[in-house]
Amino acid sequence: MAETFFLPQASLDALFAALAKDGRRILAPTDRDGRTELNPVASFQEVAADYIQTILSAKEAAFPKVERLMTFTLGAKAVDLKDAEPHAEPTVLFGVRPCEASGFGALDAVFNWDTRDRFFNARMEALAIIGVGCTKKDDACFCTSVGGGPGSTRGSDILLTPVEGGFLAEVLTPKGRAMVALAPGAFQPDPGLEKKVVEVPVAFDQPGLTRRLKDRFEDGIWMEQSLRCVGCGACAYVCPTCVCFDIVEEADAKGGHRLRTWDSCGGPMFTLHASGHNPRETQAQRWRQRVYHKFSYYPERYDMLGCVGCGKCTRACPVDMNLQEHLAEAAQA
Numbered sequence: 001m002a003e004t005f006f007l008p009q010a011s012l013d014a015l016f017a018a019l020a021k022d023g024r025r026i027l028a029p030t031d032r033d034g035r036t037e038l039n040p041v042a043s044f045q046e047v048a049a050d051y052i053q054t055i056l057s058a059k060e061a062a063f064p065k066v067e068r069l070m071t072f073t074l075g076a077k078a079v080d081l082k083d084a085e086p087h088a089e090p091t092v093l094f095g096v097r098p099c100e101a102s103g104f105g106a107l108d109a110v111f112n113w114d115t116r117d118r119f120f121n122a123r124m125e126a127l128a129i130i131g132v133g134c135t136k137k138d139d140a141c142f143c144t145s146v147g148g149g150p151g152s153t154r155g156s157d158i159l160l161t162p163v164e165g166g167f168l169a170e171v172l173t174p175k176g177r178a179m180v181a182l183a184p185g186a187f188q189p190d191p192g193l194e195k196k197v198v199e200v201p202v203a204f205d206q207p208g209l210t211r212r213l214k215d216r217f218e219d220g221i222w223m224e225q226s227l228r229c230v231g232c233g234a235c236a237y238v239c240p241t242c243v244c245f246d247i248v249e250e251a252d253a254k255g256g257h258r259l260r261t262w263d264s265c266g267g268p269m270f271t272l273h274a275s276g277h278n279p280r281e282t283q284a285q286r287w288r289q290r291v292y293h294k295f296s297y298y299p300e301r302y303d304m305l306g307c308v309g310c311g312k313c314t315r316a317c318p319v320d321m322n323l324q325e326h327l328a329e330a331a332q333a
């Protein structure tokens with residue numbers, strides 16, 4: 001059961017100072033070089049005042065672009081292998097939107113599916129999320145079509161909703177209560193504030209889409225929809241739920257490192273076998289995989305969707321692939 005408070009805007013710096021004193025890094029949306037992205041901040045004044053979404057996602061806080069898994073050194077007679085240790089800096093993500101906060105659940109499903117990934121889990125344990133509900137949206141947002149919403153608490157430890165003079169604070173988890181305990185003076189009793197967020201209309205019938213995908217695998221729709229896709233992978237790299245990675249080695253004559261790096265199922269090399277055979281050799285097959293993975297395989301395997309409707313992929317796509325429109329089309333008979 002959530003406890004609710006009023007958090008005056010003037011108290012945000014006291015909260016930030018208390019979090020920093022506790023040894024936590026605060027990542028929040030900032031406006032730098034014409035982009036709004038998550039960056040380390042020391043005060044609330046640095047936080048972007050007016051944004052719908054950051055361009056990149058918050059997933060990097062738990063799943064970095066590049067991560068060292070082990071090092072190896074070549075000796076005269078043997079190879080010395082050393083596991084890398086996760087670098088899990090205590091971190092507070094401030095100001096992420098409810099869709100993004102819930103996206104960590106989709107990552108968790110994969111990184112704890114058949115084995116517990118100690119790198120991901122160490123970062124998640126060190127991570128706390130103060131989400132901020134949405135009072136604005138744009139045409140790319142479709143959270144309500146995939147079970148979320150602009151005021152959804154899923155994934156946040158504390159969810160703030162803007163109100164006159166500050167925020168309504170819903171404290172949702174033990175991590176959230178621990179943050180309140182660090183700055184108890186910042187949080188005031190809730191005088192009965194109304195939680196008001198923007199309305200996001202439902203754009204398509206998602207359960208219908210998931211059912212429809214069962215008999216659309218060989219449909220020409222995937223070719224038609226993917227004709228303009230250039231396979232750049234931008235949609236996957238900005239996505240808070242895309243979890244594909246590659247394992248590569250960087251080495252010289254003395255040794256090297258094994259690294260995990262982000263990858264994208266939209267790229268032609270992703271499924272290329274050493275034999276030269278590629279089971280997904282066309283862009284249409286790769287586009288279909290993206291849609292099926294998120295809306296058919298995820299529900300089958302994890303009982304959840306692999307998409308939170310944030311719209312980052314649509315905003316980032318250089319050729320205007322509009323995911324929401326394509327899903328609405330695929331949901332139709």
Ligand code: SF4
Pocket residue numbers: 228229230231232233234235236266313316317318319320321
């Ligand atoms: S961002 Fe657009 S062009 Fe690039 S792979 Fe994704 S859908 Fe294709």
Ligand code: SF4
Pocket residue numbers: 235238239240241242294306307308309310311312313314323
């Ligand atoms: S597929 Fe697009 S809309 Fe869905 S979670 Fe990823 S970036 Fe957001």
